[in-house]
Amino acid sequence: MKTKALVSPLLPGCAQLYRGLVPLLLCALLLSAAGLSAQTAPPAAQISGQEAAQPLTLAVGKSILIEGLQPVKRIAVGAPEIAEATAISHTEILVNGKAAGETSLILWDINGGRQFYNLSVHAGASQVDRLQTDRMQAVLRQLALELPGQKLQVSGEGDTLFLRGTVKDLSAADRAVKIASTAGKVVNLLNVDVPQAEPQILLKVHFASIDLTKASQMGINIFSLGLANTLGGITTGQFSPPTITSSSTGNAATFSNELNILALKPGALPVGVDIQAMESTGVAEVLAEPNLLAANGKQASFLAGGEYPYPVVQSGSGGSVPTITIMFKDYGVRLNFIPTITPRGTIRLQVAPEVSALDFSNEIEISGFEVPAITSRKVNTEVELADGQSFVIGGLLDNRMTETFQKIPFLGDIPILGKFFQSMSKSRTNTELIVIVTPEIVAPIPAGAPLPKLNYPQGFLPPNSSIDMHQPDAKTPANTPAPAPAALPVEKLIDSMKPETPLQLDDNKTAPTGGSAPATPAAPANQGP
Secondary structure (H helix, E strand, O other): OOOEEEOOOOHHHHHHHHHOOOOHHHHHHHHHHHHHHHHHOOOHHHOOOHHHOEEEEEEOOOEEEEEOOOOEEEEEEOOOOOEEEEEOOOOEEEEEEOOOEEEEEEEEEOOOOEEEEEEEEEOOHHHHHHHHHHHHHHHHHHHHHHOOOOOEEEEEEOOEEEEEEEEOOHHHHHHHHHHHHHHOEEEEEEEEEOOOOOOEEEEEEEEEEEEEEEEEEEEEEEEEEEEOOEEEEEEOOOOOOOEEEEEOOEEEEEOOOOOOEEEEEOOOOOEEEEEEEEEEEEEEEEEEOOEEEEEOOOOEEEEEEEEEEEEEEEOOHHHOOOEEEEEEEEEEEEEEEEEEEOOOOOEEEEEEEEEEEEEEEEEEEEOOEEEEEEEEEEOOEEEEEOOOOOEEEEEEEEEEEEEEEEEOOOHHHOOOHHHHHEEEEEEEEEEEEEEEEEEEEEOOOOOOOOOOOOOOOOOOOOOOOOOOOOOOOOOOOOOOOOOOOOEEEHHHHHHHOOOOOOOOOOOOOEEEEOOOOOOOOOOOOOEOO
């Protein structure tokens, strides 16, 4: 399409007369008059200055014809990549739109006059539609290539694309959005197939611990209650000797530790011997097999043991009397772990098993309270296993020997007899610990299948009622969950996968008591699996 832009104000009148079927002769007379007036007075289009520029608008791929009253000798376009201007006669200029944008057009005539035009080139409606269609077709090709078999639709409105359809999972939905975003702003209207329930993972942990102790002691204390009118004794000091006293009624020996062999000859030669000759062995075995079930990616905790109380003295503020607070410490068999199924099909475990027990042999006393120590064996690690595989994640072999030897100088060096003036104590400890973990992917017991029976040493009392404990169990439409839909909107599925609110556990493990009087410790709260 070509459009003529007439410069002289008289030419529109000519066109009107032409449309009114005025004789051609009259129109020619008017053109002659316009030419005469152009020689005496400059036309309005020849006003010097860019502020008098005329607007021109055309579409990309279209042309417009500019016709002037004076012959043109020079043409200039500010941005040739946007438009081009070509003289097709002395007074006619053809302007072609090449790309969307704005630029300037200046014409110089043979008389030195100039004409300024503000040229605006816009994309045609058909080109915009074609570009948008091409973008959507490219997006659809990539979606079909990357997500085969999944029905997806793309529609556009301006620079916005609407993505519809159903994908198999959230990863496919994210990939589809990324592909569509290359063509503009994406509105995600996808649905996602409802995924299967997360698999359940059973973690089996085996604790095996053996403690072997062996001790041997040998020593002698010799004392006199008046041999040669002399009170005294010979000892190495390792084992407590008797205390010898003399009074008006006679001499006496007081024993704080009789050891395990004691001999005394009364009479004229009162001589005694206190001998320690002891060997002891001990065995302690611990075997724990905690099993714990958790969903994929969820944390699970297990504790079979208890809590023991211990006092803590709190200083008073402002000179007040200190108070005693009772706090609690867990002990027993503990298991914390988080299982995660990897894309490789393996199970990555963050696992922290622990076995602890009260140790009263190393107890301490605080404000009249006897507080036991705790012996613990714990592991905190991360491993990766296939379904049913096992790892030894912790092992300890600890051998210790302690030996103490004492003797009386000179006397202890006498051959054979010197043994009576020596003492010796040996202690050996051998500890072995092994921790084995085995993860397994398991399925629940089907509905209606018999549950495993537990064996009890003693039978329970018979029930007083013949009604089954699972009553009432009637299913009605009101209490029956609706079947899961085949697909859900992306945002609804993501919202359903958010972590639930954590359980509110009772963490109140302190019981403050007022005053300076010691508080009575509470009994440990036993916990079972």
